[in-house]
Amino acid sequence: MRADDIPEIRALGLFREMEAENFDTLVRGGYFQTFPPQVDLITEGDAADFLHIIVSGSVELYAGWNARETSMATVGPISTFILAATIRDAPYLMSARTVEKSRIILLPSNDVREVFERDHAFARAVVTELAQCYRSVIKNTKDLKLRTSLERLANYVLRRHHGNGGALEFELGQEKRRLASLLGMTPENLSRAIKALRPHGAEIDGTWVRITQKNDLERLAKPSRLIDDHCS
Amino acid sequence: MRADDIPEIRALGLFREMEAENFDTLVRGGYFQTFPPQVDLITEGDAADFLHIIVSGSVELYAGWNARETSMATVGPISTFILAATIRDAPYLMSARTVEKSRIILLPSNDVREVFERDHAFARAVVTELAQCYRSVIKNTKDLKLRTSLERLANYVLRRHHGNGGALEFELGQEKRRLASLLGMTPENLSRAIKALRPHGAEIDGTWVRITQKNDLERLAKPSRLIDDHCS
């Protein structure tokens, strides 16, 4: 593990409050690796041997069944993934692959569970993190079950708009087919949804997104704090 | 709080390992109430004032958006619900209503959070519970995104089959329209899916489910440990 990355890790909500000694235990047993793009890090069904922390780059979480595949999330720095499987010592429910070149810390699940047993501050931080993850997935389920694909796209644009500090123009930042899968549709349908969105105040041109009529977009999207807020 | 219910609560995974003193704190501040059917217990968006524990009866968790509504889960005794909102002191993401007459314990969220700060065993139990809930929702998302409605129904039947100790015949146990919403379809479509399932080894007649050709059903459903296992 490189010494100058440690403070950054230590500053994460998950590790900030824990005992120094326990943090050292975790870090000592961890590995720091750099992966090229499109590398499979995790295969669903495998035992959860490591808690992963992505320090740079980005990672796609996806799942498959019966020759179909769907994107579940894209995670960027600095955050952890597959915490629940680590804690429960259960098989991964999702696979993970790097999207671009990524630096990733691997902490052995055994160490994580052991420290989790000993360190109350760490346990509390894990709860906070898990509760947050749980709520995100619930919101995603509501998005999927209550909205049409056009509405999902419109709300996605608005979420990104807010995530970028209110910018009316920003980069899509990922392949359209990945976005399509994330939003629960086919690439072809995303293309059509993008066209259909134009008269409602949002243009997506290649890799650029521009909101032309925020009012119109919001009238279509009807964003809700209880689905689209990515905090709380 | 009725004295003779306390041991049962105490035996729940969530409370089993915690300090007696802290358990007393929780229980002392709690309310035990009996609700008639079809009563709204929780409205999404409200502050999470209480952690709910269902002791008897059953409760539907549902969510709405833009005049649409969908069933998110049906929860039975003995389990808690809306733990994540309580812990994060955040608004409920789902509404809840009783399906039948139900006895429910309400523990003030403040007390839960306070004890959670003090009691390491409780904190660990909360983590275990949350990790389990998180994994359930992920499985549900995979079910929704990767399967057609007929496949979802087939797998639902198989899950219930296993949940009932392998019985080939069992009661549906809930209204079909609630089941339809849970599985992400309309009542009309559930009716048709039920018909379409007949030649694949499962009959649903009124409130009774009978598996006639388990092989056939499994060939259609292709159940997966990573979606349909409701433990792990």
Place this chain on the structure above:
DNA sequence: CCGGCCGGTTGACAATTATCAATCAAGATG
């Protein structure tokens, strides 16, 4: 510079799912 590849787009079509209206069946109520 020239293919070849890949992701994206488009159009035609098919499958799936939703909607609407009508009907049916069973349980509740007077």
Place this chain on the structure above:
DNA sequence: CATCTTGATTGATAATTGTCAACCGGCCGG
């Protein structure tokens, strides 16, 4: 017993979404 209500079912139709094939255009390697 008749009536009313409610949930389930069915058929007809529409909307949505997926599939397949073709094509476009940028990018890379030769």
